[in-house]
């Protein structure tokens with residue numbers, strides 16, 4: 001009886017282990033991390049876009065904070081968040097990152113540099129006045145869009 005319980009215990013443990021192995025992949029957490037970073041970009045550019053479009057009143061402090069957050073977020077070292085193999089070819093349910101992101105790597109670095117440069121512009125302009133914010137936000141949006149166009153799968 002005791003042996004039976006032990007064997008049963010071991011079998012249960014094995015089943016639980018294999019269950020986790022199926023549900024979890026080593027790519028889950030880097031994928032979540034990079035998507036969280038993108039959400040952070042999205043939140044902050046959303047704050048700025050709301051003011052630029054006149055949907056919410058311009059507030060220099062809020063605009064400066066959002067611009068600074070964007071610059072900081074864009075400066076994070078993301079290298080560990082994009083492990084090779086974590087593209088959407090095998091995991092379309094988890095990630096929209098296209099395989100090209102890894103094969104055309106220098107182009108991705110360029111796209112990222114474009115974003116960092118654009119965030120320098122918005123940091124300099126966002127807190128001045130509405131017109132300055134409106135003048136600088138386009139470059140940020142274009143840098144997001146150019147990377148998405150090449151490296152992110154369209155939402156289905």
Ligand code: HEC
Nearest residue numbers: 035038041042045095096097111112115143144147151152
């Ligand atoms: C260098 C390339 C690159 C740049 C620059 C970039 N993105 Fe992304 N973005 C991606 C990729 C690739 C994905 C798909 C990530 C995934 O699903 O694993 C993505 C996904 C997203 C998502 C969906 C996140 C989720 O929860 O699934 C949002 C929102 C987003 N980006 C917003 C932005 C905004 C806003 C900017 C600009 C401020 C930006 N991105 C700049 C490449 C980029």
